[in-house]
Amino acid sequence: MQTLVNMFKNNLRQYGMVIALILITALFWFLTDGIILKPLNLTNLIAQNGFILVLAIGMVLVIITGNIDLSVGSIVAFVGAIAGVLIITHGVPIWVAVLVSLVVGALIGIWQGFWVAYMGIPSFIVTLAGMLIFRGLTLYLLGGQSLAPFPRSFQMIGNGFLPDIVDGSSVHVLTILLGIFFSILLIVLEYRKRKEGSHLQQEPVHFGWSLLRLALLIAVINWFAWILAMNKGVPIVLVIVLVLIIVYSFIMNNTVMGRHIYATGGNRKAADLSGIKTKKVVFWVFVNNGVLAALAGLMFASRLNSATPKAGDMLELDAIASVFIGGASMAGGVGTVVGAVVGGLVMGVMNNGMSLIGVGIDWQMAIKGLVLLAAVGFDVYNKNKAN
Amino acid sequence: MSEIVLEMRGITKEFPGVKALDNVNLKVRSGEIHALVGENGAGKSTLMKVLSGVYPYGQYEGEIWFEQELCRFKDIRQSEERGIVIIHQELALSPYLSIAENIFLGHERARRKIIDWKQTYAEAQKLMERVGLDESPRTLVMNLGVGKQQLVEIAKALSKNVKLLILDEPTAALNEDDSQNLLRLLVELKKQGITSILISHKLNEIKSVADTITILRDGRTIETLDAAKDDVSEDRIIKGMVGRELTHRFPPRQAQIGDIRFEVRDWVVYHPQQPDRKVIDRVNLYVRSGEIVGIAGLMGSGRTELAMSLFGKSYGRNISGKILKDGKEIQVNNVQQAIRHGLAYVSEDRKTYGLNLIDNVVRNISMASLHNLSKRTVLDRKRESEEAERLRKAMKIKTPSLNQIVANLSGGNQQKVVLSKWVLTEPDVLILDEPTRGIDVGAKYEIYTIIHELAAAGKAIIVISSELQEVIGLSDRIYTMCEGRISGEVSGDELTSEGAEELQEKLMRLMTDTGGRNGANAS
Numbered sequence: 077m078q079t080l081v082n083m084f085k086n087n088l089r090q091y092g093m094v095i096a097l098i099l100i101t102a103l104f105w106f107l108t109d110g111i112i113l114k115p116l117n118l119t120n121l122i123a124q125n126g127f128i129l130v131l132a133i134g135m136v137l138v139i140i141t142g143n144i145d146l147s148v149g150s151i152v153a154f155v156g157a158i159a160g161v162l163i164i165t166h167g168v169p170i171w172v173a174v175l176v177s178l179v180v181g182a183l184i185g186i187w188q189g190f191w192v193a194y195m196g197i198p199s200f201i202v203t204l205a206g207m208l209i210f211r212g213l214t215l216y217l218l219g220g221q222s223l224a225p226f227p228r229s230f231q232m233i234g235n236g237f238l239p240d241i242v243d244g245s246s247v248h249v250l251t252i253l254l255g256i257f258f259s260i261l262l263i264v265l266e267y268r269k270r271k272e273g274s275h276l277q278q279e280p281v282h283f284g285w286s287l288l289r290l291a292l293l294i295a296v297i298n299w300f301a302w303i304l305a306m307n308k309g310v311p312i313v314l315v316i317v318l319v320l321i322i323v324y325s326f327i328m329n330n331t332v333m334g335r336h337i338y339a340t341g342g343n344r345k346a347a348d349l350s351g352i353k354t355k356k357v358v359f360w361v362f363v364n365n366g367v368l369a370a371l372a373g374l375m376f377a378s379r380l381n382s383a384t385p386k387a388g389d390m391l392e393l394d395a396i397a398s399v400f401i402g403g404a405s406m407a408g409g410v411g412t413v414v415g416a417v418v419g420g421l422v423m424g425v426m427n428n429g430m431s432l433i434g435v436g437i438d439w440q441m442a443i444k445g446l447v448l449l450a451a452v453g454f455d456v457y458n459k460n461k462a463n
Numbered sequence: 464m465s466e467i468v469l470e471m472r473g474i475t476k477e478f479p480g481v482k483a484l485d486n487v488n489l490k491v492r493s494g495e496i497h498a499l500v501g502e503n504g505a506g507k508s509t510l511m512k513v514l515s516g517v518y519p520y521g522q523y524e525g526e527i528w529f530e531q532e533l534c535r536f537k538d539i540r541q542s543e544e545r546g547i548v549i550i551h552q553e554l555a556l557s558p559y560l561s562i563a564e565n566i567f568l569g570h571e572r573a574r575r576k577i578i579d580w581k582q583t584y585a586e587a588q589k590l591m592e593r594v595g596l597d598e599s600p601r602t603l604v605m606n607l608g609v610g611k612q613q614l615v616e617i618a619k620a621l622s623k624n625v626k627l628l629i630l631d632e633p634t635a636a637l638n639e640d641d642s643q644n645l646l647r648l649l650v651e652l653k654k655q656g657i658t659s660i661l662i663s664h665k666l667n668e669i670k671s672v673a674d675t676i677t678i679l680r681d682g683r684t685i686e687t688l689d690a691a692k693d694d695v696s697e698d699r700i701i702k703g704m705v706g707r708e709l710t711h712r713f714p715p716r717q718a719q720i721g722d723i724r725f726e727v728r729d730w731v732v733y734h735p736q737q738p739d740r741k742v743i744d745r746v747n748l749y750v751r752s753g754e755i756v757g758i759a760g761l762m763g764s765g766r767t768e769l770a771m772s773l774f775g776k777s778y779g780r781n782i783s784g785k786i787l788k789d790g791k792e793i794q795v796n797n798v799q800q801a802i803r804h805g806l807a808y809v810s811e812d813r814k815t816y817g818l819n820l821i822d823n824v825v826r827n828i829s830m831a832s833l834h835n836l837s838k839r840t841v842l843d844r845k846r847e848s849e850e851a852e853r854l855r856k857a858m859k860i861k862t863p864s865l866n867q868i869v870a871n872l873s874g875g876n877q878q879k880v881v882l883s884k885w886v887l888t889e890p891d892v893l894i895l896d897e898p899t900r901g902i903d904v905g906a907k908y909e910i911y912t913i914i915h916e917l918a919a920a921g922k923a924i925i926v927i928s929s930e931l932q933e934v935i936g937l938s939d940r941i942y943t944m945c946e947g948r949i950s951g952e953v954s955g956d957e958l959t960s961e962g963a964e965e966l967q968e969k970l971m972r973l974m975t976d977t978g979g980r981n982g983a984n985a986s
Contacts, residue, residue, distance in 0.1 A: 332833045332840045339830055342819035349777060349808065349816050350831035350884065351798040409821050 093402060093418045096451070100422060104429030112429050115307035118300075123234060123379060125424030126313030127152070127372035129417050131395035132402070133320050134368030136416035137328075137361045139399050140341045142408025143192060143199035145362070147206030148369040148395055151184055152388030154210040155373030160223035160383025163230060170230050178370050184210065185366020186359075193359035207392070215385050224382030234379030236312040247302075248309030255301025259294040266290050313375060317417070320368075324413045337361060342409030397444070398423055401451040422447070468493040468658055469627060474513055474525035476506075483509045484523070485682045491627070491658060491675075496649055498669040499662045501679035501704055507662045510679070511629050515549040516542040529627070546626030550616045550633065558605035562596070563587035565604050566619045590618040594648055608763075610641025617648065628652065628659040632901075634668060638761040638929060639971070646672045664901075665930075666697040678703035704904065713936040714908065716915045720939065721752035723790070724923035725892040730784035732772045732947075742768045742779055744947045750892065750923035755914065757938030758927045759970050765947035766927045767811055770894045774808035775801035788891070802831060805891035809881055809898060811927070813874075817881040820870040824862055825851040827869050827880050832887045854883035858913060875906025882913060893917060896927045911937060931967045943973035950974065 104112045111117055131148050138145045155177045162168040162176060184206070191202040225231075242249040266286060304310055328334035339347040340354045347354050372391075377383050402419030404411030423444060430440045469491040476484040484506045491497045499507050513523050516536030527534045529545055536542040539549075556565050563583050572583045587600040596614040604612060613633055620628055630649075634642040646668055649659050663669055669676060676695055678685040685703050688695050701712075732743035743765050750756045760766040771778035773786065775798035785792050788804060795801045801808075810816035818827055828851045829836055836847045851865050858879040862872055869880055878898065885893060895914065899907040914937065918924050928934045934941055941953040951973035958966065 330842050330844065332837050332842060335826065335830070335833050335842065338822065338826070339819055342821050343815075345816050346819055347830070349774070349798060349810060351775075351802045352830070353799070409819065 092454075093415060093422065093451070097418055097422050097425065100429070101425050104425060104432070108429060108432045111432055112425070113303065115303050117428070117432070118303055119307045119311060121424060121428045122311050122314050122317075124428065125420060126234070126311070126317050127375040127379070128391065128394050128398060128424060129317045129420045130320060130368055130372040130375065131391060132398035132416040132420040133324050133413055134365040134372075135392075135395040136399045136402070136404055136411045136413055137324075137337055138199070138365050139396070139404045139406075140337055140408060140411045141358050141361050142341045142344070143358065143361075144203065144396065145188070145199065145206075145365050145369075146203040146392050146396075147184075147188065147210060148365065148372070149388040149391035149393075150207045150210035150214065151181060151366065151369040152373040152376050152391055153214040153385065154184075154217070155181055155370040156377035156380075156383040156387045157214045157217040157223070157385075159230075159374055159377050160226070161217055163226060164223045164383070170227065173230075174374060177374055178367055181366040181368070181370020181373070182363055183366070184369075185363035188366065189359040189362030192362060193355045199362075214387075218383060218385050220385055222382050222384040226378065226381055231378050231381055233312060233316075234375050234377075235381075237308045238310045238312065238315065240309060248305040248307075251301050251305040251309040254310060255298045255305075258297050258301075262290060262293060262297075313379075316371070316375070321413060321417055328413055333357075333360075338409060340408075394423055395420075397448045401448060403455060419451075422451075466493040467491070468530060469514075470526075470528040471510070471514065472526045472528070474510065474523055474527075476509055476513055476518060476523040483682050484513070487525075487679065487682065487684050489677055489684065490687070491660060494653060494656055494658055495674040496653055496659050496661055496672050498673035498676045499660055499679065500664075500666070500669060500676060500700060505679040505704070506682040507679055508631060509682075511549055511631060511660070511662065514542070515539055515547055515629065543623055546624055547629070548620040548623055548625040548627070549629040550613075550620060550631065552632040554609075554612050554616055556604045556612055556615060559603060561601050561603055562591065562598060562607070562615050562618075563600035565615055566590060566600075566622050568619070570622065586622070587618070590621050593621060594618045595644070608641070610637050610644065613637065613641070613645060614648070617652075625657060628657055629662075630659060631662045632664065633661070634663065634665060638763060639974075640761060642668065664903075666700050667932075669700070670695055670697060676700060680704060701904065712904075712908065712932075714912045714915055716918075718755070718939050719753045719919065719921075721754075721921065723749050724752040724754075724788065725750045725925075726787040726790075727773065728785040728787065730769070730773070730786075731782065732768060732779035733781040735778065735780050738780065742947050743772060746784070746947075746949050748942055748949060750925055752891075752921045752923050753918050754939050755918050755924045755926060755937055757934035757941040758925060758944055759929070759931060759934045759941055759974055760927070760944030761929060761974055764944040764974065766944050767896055768947070769944070770808055770896050770925070770927060773801075774798065774806055774894060777808075802888055802890075805889070806894070807831075807885035807888055807890035807892070808894045809878075809885055809896060811897035811900060813877055813881050817884075818869050818877060821868060823866045823868055824855070824860070824872075824880055825865045828854055828883045828887055831884050835888075850887060851883070854887060858883050858886075859909060873906070875902045875909070878902060878906070878910060879913070882910070886917070890922065892923045892925070894925045894927070897929065898926060899928075899930075899933065931970055932963070934970070935963065935966050941970065943970055945974055 101112065112121075131152075135145060135148065158180055159173050159177050162173040163170060188202050188206050191197045192199045238250055240248050240250050241253075270286065328337065336347070336352050336357045339350070339352055340357045344354050373388065376387055380387065398420035399411060399416045400406070400419070401422055402411065402415030402417070404415065426444060426447065427440065430443065435443070467490050469489070471487065471489040474484050474487045474489075475482070487506065487510055489510065499510070501507050509518075512518050514527060516538050519537045520535035527536070529547065534542070534545065557568065560568070566587050567583055572579050572586060584600045591598065591600060591614075594614045594617050596611060596618065598607065598611065604615060607615065617628070633645055637645060642665075649661065649672055652659065661669065661673065673695075674690050676688040676690065678688070678700065680703070688700070726749040728747055730743055730746040731741065734740040734742050746769060748756070758766050758769070768778050772782055773795070775795055776782055777798060786795055787793065793804050795804060795806065814820060819830065825848055829847045833842065836843055836850070848865060854860070855862065855865060860872075860876050860879045860883065862876060869877060872880065882898075898914065899910050902910065914924060914926065926934065926937055928937075935958065938958065939955050941958070942949050943951040943953070953966070953970065953973075961969070
């Protein structure tokens with residue numbers, strides 16, 4: 077019985093943020109008379125928050141290594157500006173522009189990673205400088221003006237949908253199929269995890285609990301797919317985000333690189349003496365973050381259908397807040413990709429919900445700030461209690 | 464001398480699920496040095512926290528009588544007002560403040576909230592003289608060694624008109640010299656009428672200074688020995704601590720020594736920040752397979768610097784010299800190369816250099832072997848767990864599961880996790896730096912057994928230790944280090960033929976041999 081209670085407690089903490097997300101969604105569902113979960117709004121919600129989730133995924137790796145990146149908002153603007161100048165002013169083919177943008181993101185990452193990892197300058201300083209540098213370069217590139225519009229094909233990144241496999245259906249068939257596919261995938265993964273679990277000598281997760289969790293997840297996925305299918309199907313943004321979640325979760329949990337990132341953040345000296353090249357780890361995490369920020373910049377510009385000097389203003393704070401709401405620790409070594417995404421969704425649902433019920437931008441900011449403080453405060457309180 | 468200054472009666476303190484103290488009685492006479500001994504977890508620190516008000520009145524049962532008055536401390540401030548000052552193992556000094564500022568931290572010498580610097584420095588100077596600290600009171604604490612920092616703590620205690628000084632493992636981080644200094648100071652303070660309670664693992668120290676020894680075991684008072692009347696030999700104290708006679712503090716062993724496995728020639732290392740300061744000076748040494756070689760040296764002798772510079776040049780700059788393995792010279796320019804060549808280094812400070820405390824047992828064990836446990840950079844997590852489980856059994860790591868966060872394990876089990884991490888890399892040469900620091904007697908024995916098993920498997924082992932008994936009990940051969948040089952060597956024959964006292968004296972002489980200046984006639 078004691079173990080059952082303990083297990084519930086542990087799981088409750090693990091899923092605390094997910095439960096919070098559900099409660100916040102339920103609250104806004106109630107306050108907006110259900111509008112928040114209507115097909116059209118849900119699609120909007122994804123499109124509006126996709127780039128924040130991409131930034132949060134890059135940011136969580138940076139924060140796990142014990143660093144921070146304040147420059148991503150400016151990188152979003154800078155990359156948007158580059159794409160704008162290339163595509164709109166110079167008519168460069170879109171795939172070339174996209175590629176150049178991502179390379180620019182990588183170069184920015186190399187620049188900042190070099191100073192942080194190899195020169196030992198605190199990331200706060202390096203990226204604060206980066207924030208100013210790249211905002212300044214954006215203004216220079218755009219001459220203080222917005223560039224618009226982008227060609228239709230470029231707008232697809234932020235506003236497009238996966239084409240359906242069946243023509244003329246009232247619902248989007250591919251979306252439904254994808255929902256079913258992911259359900260099966262989850263079952264297979266859970267089965268493999270349980271089978272492996274007996275080898276791992278881990279505290280076994282109660283069978284009933286894992287069944288319940290699985291059932292809930294599958295229900296949510298299929299319901300979600302159904303709602304999207306009733307609108308235009310799966311947004312491209314969602315595809316990008318899902319692919320990133322899967323790839324980065326895998327990297328963090330199952331690869332040597334992922335372990336090195338956690339080890340570097342958890343105890344850098346011990347990692348060094350265990351043969352981990354921690355400088356290299358930090359360097360590549362910054363390069364990676366530069367590329368993801370560039371991707372977010374493309375998504376942002378595409379969504380807005382313009383390159384503007386003010387683009388991505390304060391986005392770094394949204395990304396950082398998402399990561400901390402998702403359970404990461406300022407000291408490094410702790411955090412998950414899924415956590416950061418859930419944190420990002422909490423922010424996203426609040427943005428969207430508060431806009432729907434007509435809360436002004438002033439109160440939106442104040443409330444988001446309080447939620448960030450409450451989430452991290454709750455985490456710290458729990459940890460202190462455990463000690 | 465016979466008046467009882469402190470009496471703790473029937474102290475019981477419970478934590479959820481554990482009875483940390485069970486009806487403990489402690490009587491301390493005025494003006495004595497009272498040693499409190501016991502294995503880790505015996506309740507020594509808890510008892511002192513009750514006494515000093517860290518656990519306030521109401522959270523424990525029993526009575527505290529200090530100077531014939533019943534005390535009910537609500538916090539440390541109240542106990543300090545009565546003259547009870549506790550100095551913790553981890554020093555509580557502010558590194559960026561000066562000695563004087565630290566001494567009066569919280570009790571600043573001030574007039575109307577404005578610091579009176581003249582008085583501050585003058586009084587600090589007087590206190591520093593009392594503890595024998597020869598520094599300017601303006602020196603920043605960060606520039607002092609641990610030994611001197613300890614003295615600052617005591618000066619701070621004196622500034623509060625201390626009557627009863629409690630020292631929790633004061634010499635754990637000190638070298639022999641500083642330890643001796645500190646113990647002498649305690650005796651000096653005793654003459655000035657200050658009573659001390661000394662918590663220590665180092666039984667030889669206790670034997671040399673304590674007037675009375677109280678032994679705790681499993682949260683109970685086992686016995687109180689009077690140094691003037693009772694037998695207070697180390698074996699006698701250990702018997703009380705563990706409740707059984709320890710005839711062998713080291714497991715028996717039959718050494719199987721092979722060829723030279725690892726050799727260092729003319730190793731020279733300079734200080735990383737002060738490029739003209741030689742830290743290691745032409746060190747030559749070798750270890751044979753199956754052999755355990757001890758390196759005995761005081762703190763500051765360069766033993767850790769030697770070990771870390773050998774392990775992939777993790778310390779120092781301008782390193783020159785050769786490393787040979789199995790007779791062939793190898794290049795060891797970084798930790799990766801060191802691991803690839805079969806070297807392993809277990810640091811003296813496992814929390815800072817050995818473990819990722821916030822991660823679990825499996826991931827700590829696999830940390831240095833990830834490339835071997837993966838295919839094309841994807842981890843084989845099943846194999847990882849199996850290897851960790853194998854080592855958990857072999858090392859007898861006591862943990863509820865492999866997923867336990869390492870910070871929650873005891874010191875001995877943490878050390879076993881670090882050892883497991885390095886054993887998993889399948890090394891040929893292991894450098895163990897203070898492998899049993901801060902570990903209780905029982906776990907020490909288990910660590911020694913593990914070291915023996917590794918040697919029996921043909922590995923070459925270097926054990927660095929400042930505990931002479933440990934070096935003698937464990938090693939087949941001993942080098943002594945002093946001021947960055949190998950100052951002497953004690954062969955296996957000498958180790959087996961000479962008595963323990965004789966050997967210790969000999970080693971101590973070699974370890975303090977400062978070269979031609981005053982050590983020429985020492986050997």
